[in-house]
Amino acid sequence: xxxxxxEGLKKAIKEYDTEKAANLAKRAxxxxxxxxxxxxxxxxxxxxxxxxFGRGDLWLPDLVGAADALQAAMPIIEEEIKRTGAKRESLxxxxxxxxxxxxxxxxxxxxxxxxxxxxFKVHDLGVNIxxxxxxxxxxxxxxxxxxxxxxxxxxxxxxxKVIERLKKEGLRxxxxxxxxxxxxxxxxxxEIGADGYDPTAPGAVKLARKLIGK
Amino acid sequence: xxxxxxxxxKPLEILSEGELEAIHRGTLSVLRKTGVRFExxxxxxxxxxxxxxxxxxxxxxxxxEGLVEECLRKCPSSFRVKARxxxxxxxxxxxxxxxxxxxxxxxVDLDTWEPKTPTRKEYYDAITCLDALENVHIIPWYTPxxxxxxxxxxxxxxxxxxxxxxxxxxxxxxxxxxGCEVFNIQMAKAVGAELRSSMAASPPLTFYExxxxxxFRTVEAGFILLITSGSVYGGTSPATIAGSLIxxxxxxxxxxxxxxxxKPGTRIIVQDFSFPQNMRSGSPGFGAIEISLHQVAFNxxxxxxxxxxxxxxxxxxxxxxxxxxxYEKAIIALIGAxxxxxxxxxxxxxxxxxxxxxxxxxxxxxxxxxxxxxxxxILVNDETMALDLIDEVGPIPGYYLNKExxxxxxxxxxxxxxxxxxxxxxxxxxxGKKDCLSLAKERYQKILSTHKVDPxxxxxxxxxxxxxxxEARKYYRKKGLISNAEWEAYMEDLKSPDYPYA
Numbered sequence: 190x191x192x193x194x195x196e197g198l199k200k201a202i203k204e205y206d207t208e209k210a211a212n213l214a215k216r217a218x219x220x221x222x223x224x225x226x227x228x229x230x231x232x233x234x235x236x237x238x239x240x241x242f243g244r245g246d247l248w249l250p251d252l253v254g255a256a257d258a259l260q261a262a263m264p265i266i267e268e269e270i271k272r273t274g275a276k277r278e279s280l281x282x283x284x285x286x287x288x289x290x291x292x293x294x295x296x297x298x299x300x301x302x303x304x305x306x307x308x309f310k311v312h313d314l315g316v317n318i319x320x321x322x323x324x325x326x327x328x329x330x331x332x333x334x335x336x337x338x339x340x341x342x343x344x345x346x347x348x349x350k351v352i353e354r355l356k357k358e359g360l361r362x363x364x365x366x367x368x369x370x371x372x373x374x375x376x377x378x379x380e381i382g383a384d385g386y387d388p389t390a391p392g393a394v395k396l397a398r399k400l401i402g403k
Numbered sequence: 404x405x406x407x408x409x410x411x412x413k414p415l416e417i418l419s420e421g422e423l424e425a426i427h428r429g430t431l432s433v434l435r436k437t438g439v440r441f442e443x444x445x446x447x448x449x450x451x452x453x454x455x456x457x458x459x460x461x462x463x464x465x466x467x468e469g470l471v472e473e474c475l476r477k478c479p480s481s482f483r484v485k486a487r488x489x490x491x492x493x494x495x496x497x498x499x500x501x502x503x504x505x506x507x508x509x510x511v512d513l514d515t516w517e518p519k520t521p522t523r524k525e526y527y528d529a530i531t532c533l534d535a536l537e538n539v540h541i542i543p544w545y546t547p548x549x550x551x552x553x554x555x556x557x558x559x560x561x562x563x564x565x566x567x568x569x570x571x572x573x574x575x576x577x578x579x580x581x582g583c584e585v586f587n588i589q590m591a592k593a594v595g596a597e598l599r600s601s602m603a604a605s606p607p608l609t610f611y612e613x614x615x616x617x618x619f620r621t622v623e624a625g626f627i628l629l630i631t632s633g634s635v636y637g638g639t640s641p642a643t644i645a646g647s648l649i650x651x652x653x654x655x656x657x658x659x660x661x662x663x664x665x666k667p668g669t670r671i672i673v674q675d676f677s678f679p680q681n682m683r684s685g686s687p688g689f690g691a692i693e694i695s696l697h698q699v700a701f702n703x704x705x706x707x708x709x710x711x712x713x714x715x716x717x718x719x720x721x722x723x724x725x726x727x728x729x730y731e732k733a734i735i736a737l738i739g740a741x742x743x744x745x746x747x748x749x750x751x752x753x754x755x756x757x758x759x760x761x762x763x764x765x766x767x768x769x770x771x772x773x774x775x776x777x778x779x780x781i782l783v784n785d786e787t788m789a790l791d792l793i794d795e796v797g798p799i800p801g802y803y804l805n806k807e808x809x810x811x812x813x814x815x816x817x818x819x820x821x822x823x824x825x826x827x828x829x830x831x832x833x834x835g836k837k838d839c840l841s842l843a844k845e846r847y848q849k850i851l852s853t854h855k856v857d858p859x860x861x862x863x864x865x866x867x868x869x870x871x872x873x874e875a876r877k878y879y880r881k882k883g884l885i886s887n888a889e890w891e892a893y894m895e896d897l898k899s900p901d902y903p904y905a
Binding site: 248249295296345346349371389 | 556638
């Protein structure tokens with residue numbers, strides 16, 4: 190039974206089946222499966238998809254489809270981890286989002302998916318996120334990394350505002366900050382005081398590991 | 404009046420009547436059934452008052468077909484627009500085709516091909532170049548670049564417009580960001596020019612408040628409104644071209660209804676700014692052939708509604724001025740021109756809108772010349788058929804080079820590029836083996852040393868532009884949108900000899 194649910198869940202993620210993934214996650218909770226074991230299986234599945242994307246065997250719609258299926262199951266399992274008080278292991282906690290004034294989500298979603306696949310605990314705040322929302326989430330989730338995206342030159346300066354806000358709140362040194370998006374360059378990242386920049390999603394994963402020394 | 408080019412033959416069409424009608428019906432059904440989200444209370448109220456069904460819980464507007472069709476009919480099919488110099492006024496619509504420069508977020512180093520931020524001087528010089536190029540008819544917003552060194556991003560648009568008004572008298576445009584359209588409209592009025600400004604949908608099926616607010620301001624100022632659908636098919640519209648056309652056209656039609664409700668008879672241009680999604684990187688598929696398929700169908704549909712069209716965005720995917728950039732630009736621009744768009748974006752950009760260089764604009768200007776010549780077609784009359792001349796010359800040893808007919812007609816028939824290499828091998832070898840890129844670099848220097856804007860702004864116009872800019876600087880500084888460090892660098896920049904206006 191356990192194997193059936195876990196293998197089914199992995200399959201659902203790899204076949205982009207959101208509904209099935211959510212249902213199997215619920216069943217895993219009902220059947221009292223070890224939520225950490227379930228989470229691990231989900232991470233394995235999304236890693237396989239991420240690797241296939243990296244190799245060029247899968248494409249963006251596949252990656253996003255798998256991410257959706259993962260997201261459908263994730264809160265159910267996370268809730269169960271919290272309820273049972275199980276200790277979740279992760280490489281680190283990431284708070285991510287696209288900055289205020291910018292509604293572009295694809296690059297940010299790619300990075301979040303690949304970070305999850307790598308073993309990070311990712312809180313994707315979404316798009317159009319104000320400085321105070323980032324600050325609040327960093328505090329709430331005790332984040333190790335803040336990952337911000339901005340596609341447009343007009344919204345890129347918003348990343349700087351978030352960093353300034355973090356300084357003001359005394360949280361700047363608590364997190365490593367990585368930035369990305371079409372409008373961002375290495376120079377810009379340095380100028381605004383970010384800890385790192387990478388133009389690609391797989392590169393962002395390597396950067397995240399480097400930033401926290403893992 | 405700037406005549407641009409005239410397409411003297413039937414446009415290329417790829418949809419059958421039945422397919423055209425199916426897309427038209429489909430679009431109306433999306434507007435009626437799915438509706439479009441407007442993040443603007445003002446717009447929602449106006450729609451409701453005029454018979455649309457408005458759902459205030461998700462700000463969605465559903466449109467009755469009769470109202471949509473009535474508003475489409477209210478858009479003028481052709482109209483004149485005023486540039487700063489009346490010789491650059493244009494008439495939009497019908498078979499006329501104009502070309503406009505593109506823009507880039509950054510400049511590029513022509514040796515290393517690495518992106519770099521332009522300086523104020525480079526920005527002003529690039530405008531001088533675009534003003535000089537005979538086939539650049541419009542210098543739009545963000546052109547040449549989205550901004551330049553030491554300019555806070557909120558001031559990029561007003562500073563850019565001021566630069567274009569100072570160094571060019573061609574028709575220009577402006578866009579919206581953080582309410583800067585208020586200053587842009589004032590500047591255009593101060594120099595007696597009209598502006599084209601945009602209302603861009605945020606696909607799928609959404610208009611945010613800043614776009615709507617700009618539509619109100621533009622229409623109320625009596626300027627021209629460009630309504631844009633810029634979806635990325637597969638991401639923000641269906642992956643199929645037919646589905647993407649329907650979704651995008653529904654957005655544009657919703658925008659048209661708004662504009663015509665604000666002020667009936669408003670001059671509208673519809674814009675196709677769509678790209679297939681690059682399914683590897685997630686970025687728009689610059690240079691892709693699907694852009695042309697989308698464009699041809701878009702042109703066919705909107706010619707049927709008799710509303711002027713802007714499209715054929717010839718962004719290459721290449722990061723260099725190279726063979727790929729050339730064929731991507733040429734194919735997109737040529738197909739756009741053949742299929743009946745009224746304006747094509749082309750000169751100067753490489754790698755989508757991420758880089759621009761005036762030297763590339765010079766090369767592109769030759770390409771536009773070629774396309775423009777093609778559009779003019781073949782003139783067939785007694786004089787061009789030349790039956791009497793053929794009879795007079797007869798077989799060899801007769802020839803045509805010494806005939807008056809040749810002297811008169813060859814220049815009218817042939818387009819002569821300015822920087823393309825058309826030399827013979829011996830001439831080319833002897834001349835230093837120059838390619839079009841090195842010839843364009845030479846032409847750029849020549850333009851900068853000889854071209855003068857006609858006319859320059861008058862003293863009082865200059866003062867008024869600077870007064871409006873000062874007001875904008877003060878406004879954004881007060882709003883906290885320019886930080887101390889940005890302000891310091893900005894103020895220092897204004898003291899430089901490259902800025903004699905302060």
